[in-house]
Amino acid sequence: MKKLLTGNSAVSLGVMLCRAEVISAYPITPQTTIVEELSEIVADGRLKARFIRVESEHSAMACVAAASASGARVFTATSSHGLAYMHEMLHWTSGSRLPVVMVNANRAIGSPWNIWCDHSDSLSQRDTGWVQLYCQSAQEALDTVIMAYQIAEKVLLPVMVMEDGFFLSHTSDVVDVPDQKEVDAFLPPFKPRFKLSPQDPHTYNIMADPSMFINFKHDAQQSMEQAKKVIARVDREFKAHFGRSYGTMGNVRMSDADIVLLTMGTAASTALEVVDAFRKQGKKVGLCRLRMFRPFPAEEIGKILSKAKKVAVLDRDNSLGAGGIVAQELKAALYRAAKKPRVFEFIAGLGGKDITPEDIGEIFDYAMSHPGPNGAPVWMGVKK
Amino acid sequence: MNGMETKAKELLNEALHSGHGACPGCAMPIILRTLLHALGEKTIAAITAGCFGTISGSFPASPIKIPAYNTPFPSAGAAGSGIRAALDVKGDTETTVVAIAGDGGTFDIGIQAISGAAERNDDYIFICYDNEAYMNTGIQRSSATPWGAWTTTTPPSELKVQPKKDIVQIMAAHHIPYVATASIAYPDDFVRKIKKAQKIKGFKFIYAFSPCPVGWRFPSEITIRLARLAVQSKIFPLYEVENGERYTLNVQPEGVPVSEYLKPQGRFNFLREGDMERIQENVDREWERLMRRF
Numbered sequence: 001m002k003k004l005l006t007g008n009s010a011v012s013l014g015v016m017l018c019r020a021e022v023i024s025a026y027p028i029t030p031q032t033t034i035v036e037e038l039s040e041i042v043a044d045g046r047l048k049a050r051f052i053r054v055e056s057e058h059s060a061m062a063c064v065a066a067a068s069a070s071g072a073r074v075f076t077a078t079s080s081h082g083l084a085y086m087h088e089m090l091h092w093t094s095g096s097r098l099p100v101v102m103v104n105a106n107r108a109i110g111s112p113w114n115i116w117c118d119h120s121d122s123l124s125q126r127d128t129g130w131v132q133l134y135c136q137s138a139q140e141a142l143d144t145v146i147m148a149y150q151i152a153e154k155v156l157l158p159v160m161v162m163e164d165g166f167f168l169s170h171t172s173d174v175v176d177v178p179d180q181k182e183v184d185a186f187l188p189p190f191k192p193r194f195k196l197s198p199q200d201p202h203t204y205n206i207m208a209d210p211s212m213f214i215n216f217k218h219d220a221q222q223s224m225e226q227a228k229k230v231i232a233r234v235d236r237e238f239k240a241h242f243g244r245s246y247g248t249m250g251n252v253r254m255s256d257a258d259i260v261l262l263t264m265g266t267a268a269s270t271a272l273e274v275v276d277a278f279r280k281q282g283k284k285v286g287l288c289r290l291r292m293f294r295p296f297p298a299e300e301i302g303k304i305l306s307k308a309k310k311v312a313v314l315d316r317d318n319s320l321g322a323g324g325i326v327a328q329e330l331k332a333a334l335y336r337a338a339k340k341p342r343v344f345e346f347i348a349g350l351g352g353k354d355i356t357p358e359d360i361g362e363i364f365d366y367a368m369s370h371p372g373p374n375g376a377p378v379w380m381g382v383k384k
Numbered sequence: 385m386n387g388m389e390t391k392a393k394e395l396l397n398e399a400l401h402s403g404h405g406a407c408p409g410c411a412m413p414i415i416l417r418t419l420l421h422a423l424g425e426k427t428i429a430a431i432t433a434g435c436f437g438t439i440s441g442s443f444p445a446s447p448i449k450i451p452a453y454n455t456p457f458p459s460a461g462a463a464g465s466g467i468r469a470a471l472d473v474k475g476d477t478e479t480t481v482v483a484i485a486g487d488g489g490t491f492d493i494g495i496q497a498i499s500g501a502a503e504r505n506d507d508y509i510f511i512c513y514d515n516e517a518y519m520n521t522g523i524q525r526s527s528a529t530p531w532g533a534w535t536t537t538t539p540p541s542e543l544k545v546q547p548k549k550d551i552v553q554i555m556a557a558h559h560i561p562y563v564a565t566a567s568i569a570y571p572d573d574f575v576r577k578i579k580k581a582q583k584i585k586g587f588k589f590i591y592a593f594s595p596c597p598v599g600w601r602f603p604s605e606i607t608i609r610l611a612r613l614a615v616q617s618k619i620f621p622l623y624e625v626e627n628g629e630r631y632t633l634n635v636q637p638e639g640v641p642v643s644e645y646l647k648p649q650g651r652f653n654f655l656r657e658g659d660m661e662r663i664q665e666n667v668d669r670e671w672e673r674l675m676r677r678f
Contacts, residue, residue, distance in 0.1 A: 021473045022466065050469035054462060055500030062459030062497065066430060066466030069453050072473055074466075088456050196451040196467060198426045198479055203446035205454035212443050 005175040007168035010138040011077065011103045011161075012037035014145030016047045017183040018101075020075040021190075022067035024052040024060045028082040029115045030165035031105040035077065057082035061089035061100075068098040069204055071195035073149065076100070079165060080107035080121045087125065090158075094129030094220065096205055099152030099159075099190070101145065102130075106265065106316075107165040108351040116352020117165040119264060120317040123293075123325045129220060131159040131227055132294040134264040136250065138163075138173040143244055146178070149187055150234045155227045157220065166352065167266040178242055186241045224295050231292060248297045250289035251304055253279060257286025259367050260305060260341070263314040264290045264326060267348075267355045271314070274360040285364055296329050302337030312344040312367045314355070315377070323347075323377045344370070345377035353381055399425060399449035405439035409597040409604025411611060412436060412486075412513045414568045419482070419511060419590075420450065422578035427480045428471075430455055430463035432494060434486035435520045436513070460485040461497030465506040472507075480582055481508035486594075487528035488518050491549050498589075502558040505586045509578070512551065512589070515596035523599040531666065532659055533651045535599070540654040547666070552591055552625070559628035561586040567593050567622055569612035573634050577624065593620045601650025613645040618671045623678075631678045642667050 005013070011034050015023070023042065025035045042051040050067075054060045057078050064074035078086065083104055093100050104122050108114040122132060131151060135141045141163045148159040163169050194202060208216055231248060239245035250268060253275050254260065261271050268289035278285045288304060288311075290297075305311055315324025322328060327345040334340045344367045349355040359380050366378065399420035406413045412435055420427065429452040431437050437454055441447055455463040464483035471479055483501075485494050490512035498510060517535045518524040525535040527549040538544040556563045561584045566574040574592070581588035595611050597604040614620035615635055619642060622634040642664045646652045655663075 022469045024462075024466065024469075048473070050473050052465050052469055052506075053504065054465070055496060055503075058458060059462035059465075059497045059500055062455055062462035063466035063469070066453055066455060066463035067470040068466075070428070070467045070470030072470035074470075089459065092456055196428045196453055198428065198451060201425075201449060201451040203441055203448050203452045203454070206441040206443055206446055207438065208443040 007138045007163045008033040010142035014142040015075045021072040022074045024063040025076045026057045028079045030169045031077045031079040057085040061086040065093045073190040077103040079105045090128035097156040101148045103161045105165045105169040114351040118316045118350045123317045134162040139175045155223045164266040248292040254286040258284045259310045260286045260308045262288045298333035306339040308341045311341045316349045344373045348380035401447040404447040409607045411594040415592045422575045430483040432460040432485040432489040433457040458493045461501040464508045483510045487514040491527045502587045509588045513594040515594040519599045555589040556625040562588040563625040565591045616640040617642045617645045
């Protein structure tokens with residue numbers, strides 16, 4: 001059924017359709033309306049679940065992780081400082097191999113205070129062992145939540161689904177909401193091999209000494225690697241069920257592109273208009289939207305960019321002293337690629353600053369007029 | 385007080401096997417054996433970082449017979465709620481959930497999550513084993529460390545000058561259905577309280593006194609005697625608080641001088657002249673304050 005939904009509403013309905021059994025969350029802008037809607041959905045009986053209104057994000061993650069270990073399908077959502085506050089539990093949850101699904105409505109991290117979108121919150125959690133998927137539309141957010149449970153429960157790693165704060169979380173779009181029956185056919189109930197049960201007692205997360213610890217981490221690494229194939233397979237299965245698919249990257253106008261813009265999230269939809277406008281002027285530009293950031297699709301990205309001469313990376317984040325995080329990851333991936341385009345780096349849209357079509361036009365113009373990058377990343381829109 | 389009905393032998397048939405890594409004379413395994421003996425095997429435990437988290441096995445061996453889930457230091461309160469919710473949603477209302485933490489995981493780093501779970505009145509038992517310092521990391525002071533005690537972060541020249549945080553009153557102020565103190569020197573009382581807590585719906589807080597030979601500097605064979613002296617000297621009153629208001633005293637102390645309790649412990653070796661009397665006055669005053677609630 002088609003409905004006009006915000007990104008957050010689409011997420012809430014997705015969670016309902018996945019029949020999450022334990023939900024625990026702490027409100028934070030711009031995630032808040034997910035918590036509100038889900039508590040209503042649970043309260044009015046549309047979803048048979050327990051909603052635990054915890055006192056912090058750390059507890060939210062601790063709570064859903066323990067519930068997941070007890071065999072329940074679980075959900076939480078957060079943003080920014082809330083995600084940072086969960087940090088310890090993010091590591092713990094992936095280390096415990098629990099298929100927790102979380103939505104993060106991307107928001108800058110203070111100080112200074114800022115409630116608007118950038119990707120520094122989730123990207124600074126890139127090493128916590130979570131699958132990370134970045135969405136561009138409300139439809140994609142809903143669909144990705146459904147896929148996330150399939151992925152998480154297959155590879156036994158938690159999945160974080162990102163939607164840009166406000167740009168996506170609070171804007172409305174037409175969303176095709178699948179029927180419950182269709183989702184049930186796609187996503188079977190969660191039946192873990194091990195769970196906390198007096199019938200089959202095990203101790204979870206006990207000390208692993210130096211001779212054993214590395215094995216746990218190696219196993220998780222293999223599962224994360226396997227996740228690349230699982231994500232692709234789940235995407236294909238999703239298409240067979242629902243007629244929509246997203247791939248690990250959204251690549252458009254790429255077949256003959258000399259200059260490619262690489263970015264994540266909603267900036268890609270702005271970029272697409274600019275790409276088409278440039279193409280009308282005969283300029284061979286293309287767009288690559290990175291949807292799957294963890295596991296990082298290093299090989300695939302190297303292949304896709306092999307024909308391009310230049311790549312302009314638009315990072316909505318910055319790692320002080322090292323530059324944009326997507327650019328860093330891309331450069332590391334290209335090191336092993338046979339053909340290496342020149343990588344131009346741009347930092348833009350921090351703390352909710354608009355990334356306008358003009359900004360993206362400037363990025364393309366810069367990449368076209370310069371033979372190679374000028375060392376440091378270019379910061380867009382810094383007041384002189 | 386009833387006669388000693390709980391035989392030490394019975395406690396051998398318990399859910400904590402030998403092979404755990406606790407120090408000789410540690411009270412905590414006795415607390416856990418008593419707890420798990422009372423609860424039975426249809427129990428799931430959430431365990432935080434702390435002494436118990438550390439001694440509860442090394443992969444792939446575990447000394448715990450019941451299903452147990454280790455969770456980071458601040459999160460016992462939240463993990464207990466998560467396990468309970470998962471069981472409830474699956475229709476399992478029989479299995480008991482217990483969260484186990486030390487004084488660090490309860491009084492300090494864990495208090496936020498515990499307060500949250502208590503305020504929500506989530507249906508499980510929280511037990512704190514209080515050994516009055518961060519013993520697992522090597523005897524650093526906590527907010528449960530008593531006035532005048534030496535620890536590795538309160539050296540003789542700067543002993544702890546703050547009184548112990550009153551965790552029982554803090555938890556009782558949440559108006560949860562059941563708060564009780566428990567001592568390994570009074571196993572019948574301990575077992576009765578656990579069984580009582582198990583039958584009550586809502587959040588139950590059991591506060592168990594856990595003498596630590598290593599951290600308190602006493603010989604390992606006097607653990608139980610010290611636990612008894614703490615009760616008899618009014619340092620650790622055995623009582624229950626129901627719904628935040630109904631107080632019941634379980635053991636009437638003989639009123640042994642606190643010096644008898646303090647002197648065997650090396651951690652109090654650095655008290656100055658007059659400190660012993662001061663501690664006695666504080667204990668008497670706290671006792672009177674508590675008695676006004678009954």
